Amino acid sequence: MTTPDAALLESYLVRTRWFGGKGRPFEVDHVRSIAEVPAHQGRPSLTVYLVTVTYSDEDAGSELYQVPLSGYDDIEERISHAYVGAIDTDGGLVHLYDAVHDREAMRIWLDGFIAAETTGTSQIDRLRFRRVPGGDPLDDTLVSSPMTGEQSNSSARFDDTAIMKLFRKVSPGINPDIEIHEELTRGGSEHIAQLYGWVEIDVDGELLQTAMLQEFLATATDGFELAVASVRTLLADPEQNVEDSGGDFAGEAARLGEALANIHALMRSRFPAESRGAETTAELASTMRDRLDYARRSVPGLEPSVPQLQRLYDAVAALDELDIQRVHGDLHLGQTLRTSHGWRIVDFEGEPGRPFAQRSLPDSPWRDVAGMLRSFDYAAAMIEMSWATDAEVDEGHALRAERAREWSARAREHFVDAYVTAAASDDGEAASDAGGASSDAGDDTASAQLTGASRVLLDAYVADKAVYEVMYEIRNRPTWVSIPLEALERVANT
Template sequence: MTPDPDVFLRYLERTRWFGGKGRPFEIASARRVGELPTAREGNPVVVIELVEVAYGDEVGGTEVYQVPMALYTDAETRLDHAFIGWWEDPDHGWVHAYDALHDREAMACWLVAFDKAAREPGGNLNDPSGLRFHRLPGHDLDLDTHSTLFSGEQSNSSVAFGDDSLMKVFRKITPGVNPDIRVHEVLTRCQNEHVASLYGWLDWVDGDPTSDTGEGTGTTMQLAMLQQFLRTASDGWDLALASARNLFAEGDLHAYEAGGDFASESERLGVALREVHDVLAEHFPVERLDAAAVTELADAMDARLDAALAVVPELADHADALREAYARMRDLGGIEVQQIHGDLHLGQTLRTSLGWKIVDFEGEPAKPLAERLRPDSRWRDVAGMLRSFDYVPHVVERQVAEDHPEGVEQRAYRAGEWAHRNRNHFLTAYAGGELTEEQRTLLDAYVADKAVYETVYETRNRPTWVAIPLEAVARIGAA
């Protein structure tokens, strides 16, 4: 007897990371792709299930989600919050199933498997199930530590193993190479100081998982990655917010006079991003898009603006200026593209005692994998950071206004000053000086495209915040 598909349906509906909430869907299939080795006596059976979801709305389509499960013979009341269901399993008899990431006993199995991979040439590649744990040299795992599941993540799940390591489990699975693993592997082998080191990753090979060389011949799906845990690091977004709060708390001071001035950190972050981009350009292909390809990029920006105008009527006053920014990009005739981050903002950065780290190279989760793997201009990443700097003081400005409605004009001026100062320090540090005309043209187009996207997002999700990106759109028109 296998699980009733409704078991997974009810489970997905209550998770944070399921991307189909609000859409009609059914479970098309559930496939067990492997079983982890037992770490020690008393551990549960740990299996990995890939659950295919079929949508019944106009958009339709299917998605595959990873559900690692801890199977116990008896109910474990300590795991009631992670209960999936109970059934008679064809391999293990009657079982109570729980989301394994909530269970320290189950998570120990992952550590043992990664440790085993470090002692076998190329990793433990000959598991008949097709599960393949890979390790990079240079770090010995702490097998005696316990796991802690992070809360609040939207698209994946992360588990810390003590202070030693962090495992990210990809929930939505797509065949092919995950850019987060691909980029981290390259940067780790180069000993780049601006990322958390990659320790290993988990694949599943659908098809013939083994051969005489240990290389599978089927389709690879990447399920998880294990990396350095930056326990004492501070979130870049939170640090920037604290700086803006200090500015507003200190009355009439200018941003450069405030005790919490962030400009020097913005400079360091600009340098860090440039150095990461430079390494990626050395180890991944750098292409030159011709005029037709650049026109296609600009046309896509125009199309996104057309769609946004239907949602955000206020954009109409600035549409001509936005289209001019895209037209200037077309006129470049050709641009260089390379591997980039793809979804960069302050929330994707961590400040450690040794400097800035950039995290989550998975790209924008909502985009198809093929699009996330496609080379793009490094100025898309720069634009994302500039828009993030713009948001920081305006978010704080709105928070302060809730308790202190007086002084609105002064706070608005200070917010603009903080944003301008930090954008400029970051950009100058990244570029190493003044931008060329081509660089400015590309940056203007990508900033405009990002701001248009933000107006749609805010209109649909936080209507009172739509003025933040609209102000940026107005600046483009005034430039």
């Protein structure tokens, strides 16, 4: 098929949710077809393009995007919202659509996964389909529909059976989301959406993984949405104590802590894990100090906490060892789902802006724990701030702010305590020996064993995450910068 020109693709990219370059000066400087499936039996043609985007701002650089397009001879009104444009070909005018929004095009991926059920692999043109043994069989009558709300990738569900995530920004190599899900699925984890398979292709001698198929969790509720609903219920009647209200999240937080501990334990059994010495802790502390030094130059509000944070990072540098393993790497409530069968943790892709090689490096599991603690804080603060107005400085506002802080403190405390208890059970050793943790709030009610090196590490990871948040908020949502600043003050006073 004739390749779409750069101008057509540029106008399309800026209309999508998943394109990461919106607001930056860019141009499409290379378009390449990596798979072509001709139209047949009433189905459209499918062409998968790799689109190279180059930026001309001070950050410069380039990114590679996957753009699968379905082609029709006539306009398809049913998917007019996904229209990309038309191109002239030897066979006449062809109208192009985003294939993820096209149920007829999505049947091509479904066919590939079904064909791979028996042998574990199948191929359609250059697209190679892989299946994980033991997955449920797929029905060729399944109908796809695109999922809404996703940011960096695109997903479509096949009825209530499966969901396919198509990676938009792609890089050569093994995608951590596929790699980790495969190992956790083979290991029998009950706290993930089971991996059914994935799609890959060889491009210039390098492996490119382009999509993954997973169990669809029909009863799932987004973890962040569940948390903010809990806070909203509490603040609607702030006269109640948190633990006595319908808005208490402590039990859910504890169950989520147990789920994370179980996943970390399974990761340790499926991937290499090791203990590194003082050189690693010194390097970690140095990285944290550098981030703090950079942030304090832009945010004067950090200064009161700086001396205590520096002492905390000194304590990290003084540690003799650091246990590292594969971790989630970008964990927050938005990466969790609450189902009728318990919590599931999703999206093991890591930080999208980092190369695969960096995302796959082992790290301390306390980084994941810290990410979740910060997410509890944001859930509470976001709803509390939504209640406040410029004119509302009355007693009711102060009480709601107090209740929101109590909600967050209880969620953090119960999450950490449950995590440490489950981790000790999974590892068969005391949490303190494995680096048990303390809540970043410094709560007096935290378990007695949550002390020592693990407390230093968790507090340091929480502080480092909050420093990162300070810089993000000051650039994007200045009125929210008080959220991470308050957390840093809390850590500094622990």
